[in-house]
Amino acid sequence: MGYVRIVNETSPEARGGAAPGRIVLLTTSHRVAPGLLSWPAWQALRTADAVLCADGAHPQLPYLREAGITVAEASPTAQELVDACAGGRTVVVVATGEGEPALTDGLARLASSGRIAMPELELLPASYDLPGARLLDLVQVMDRIRAECPWSSRQTHEGLAKYGIEEAYELVEAIEAGDRAELREELGDVLLQVVFHSRIAEEDPDAPFSVDDVAGGIVAKLVHRHPHVFGDEQAETPEDVKEHWLRTKAEEKRRESVTDGVPLGQPGLALAAKLASRTRTAGLDVPLPQGDGIGYELLALAARAEAAGTDPEAALRAAARAYRDAIRAAEGLPA
Numbered sequence: 480m481g482y483v484r485i486v487n488e489t490s491p492e493a494r495g496g497a498a499p500g501r502i503v504l505l506t507t508s509h510r511v512a513p514g515l516l517s518w519p520a521w522q523a524l525r526t527a528d529a530v531l532c533a534d535g536a537h538p539q540l541p542y543l544r545e546a547g548i549t550v551a552e553a554s555p556t557a558q559e560l561v562d563a564c565a566g567g568r569t570v571v572v573v574a575t576g577e578g579e580p581a582l583t584d585g586l587a588r589l590a591s592s593g594r595i596a597m598p599e600l601e602l603l604p605a606s607y608d609l610p611g612a613r614l615l616d617l618v619q620v621m622d623r624i625r626a627e628c629p630w631s632s633r634q635t636h637e638g639l640a641k642y643g644i645e646e647a648y649e650l651v652e653a654i655e656a657g658d659r660a661e662l663r664e665e666l667g668d669v670l671l672q673v674v675f676h677s678r679i680a681e682e683d684p685d686a687p688f689s690v691d692d693v694a695g696g697i698v699a700k701l702v703h704r705h706p707h708v709f710g711d712e713q714a715e716t717p718e719d720v721k722e723h724w725l726r727t728k729a730e731e732k733r734r735e736s737v738t739d740g741v742p743l744g745q746p747g748l749a750l751a752a753k754l755a756s757r758t759r760t761a762g763l764d765v766p767l768p769q770g771d772g773i774g775y776e777l778l779a780l781a782a783r784a785e786a787a788g789t790d791p792e793a794a795l796r797a798a799a800r801a802y803r804d805a806i807r808a809a810e811g812l813p814a
Contacts, residue, residue: 499564500570506604508612510613510616516606531553532552532573537573561589561598564598617674618674625675678690707720738754747781755782767779
């Protein structure tokens with residue numbers, strides 16, 4: 480990507496004359512390793528008459544100096560920076576993490592005053608965040624909270640387990656409600672549980688692992704279970720994909736029964752539907768157990784719903800919400 484160029488309408492360049500110098504504000508992302516700059520950024524740095532940085536501890540400075548670029552530690556005012564560009568000089572300012580708001584505001588005031596001929600102003604992003612880069616911020620924030628927060632520093636996997644369940648339910652509710660803002664927030668809360676547990680796991684004396692181990696594990700699993708994407712196998716339909724997934728999963732887990740790995744602690748309707756799904760997918764002909772009582776009736780309903788492609792848990796929640804609305808209406812309250 481290029482730079483953003485700003486030309487003052489009252490400058491000599493706007494009137495057809497020569498611009499008195501050039502100011503380049505160089506911005507970088509702290510989520511990208513220092514020294515990994517774009518080619519336009521390196522060109523601007525190597526051809527500049529002066530390179531300035533207000534932060535002597537800026538992570539880019541050792542790499543710039545190693546590349547032979549002289550960087551002066553300075554924090555000029557807007558007027559001083561304009562004066563430094565006199566005679567057509569180019570000055571590059573390596574922006575700090577705050578982005579130099581005082582300097583840019585001062586330059587904007589000078590440009591709008593119309594009293595002086597402004598240098599050409601350029602905003603040059605030297606590095607850009609990759610997709611997912613903000614996850615690094617979350618990991619860093621979690622590290623600090625774990626170390627400094629009296630509550631977070633005492634949490635355990637066991638103590639946080641209930642919150643994982645609650646957040647998952649709240650995510651499902653946001654999905655079913657169709658609330659996009661709520662969905663984004665609840666996805667963040669679920670992500671927090673993953674990062675929090677991973678941070679706690681780093682402290683285990685016997686079997687520690689980190690969020691990188693967690694991410695690496697799921698990446699390896701996804702690649703292995705998608706041979707039609709990362710390998711030579713073919714999958715033309717969703718059913719083909721599911722067959723690949725189940726086969727590779729069975730090879731990984733070495734399970735004896737199709738019921739292995741089905742958590743018995745999940746809600747009853749979901750458990751019944753999962754068992755029915757596993758049985759049907761495996762091609763097993765296992766009649767539903769017969770018995771008296773509502774439990775067997777619910778089991779049959781759950782199996783029937785699963786066979787029809789309906790999630791019985793979601794269907795029951797929808798009916799329950801309709802019941803709740805009817806109750807509130809009877810009470811004279813809005814739904």
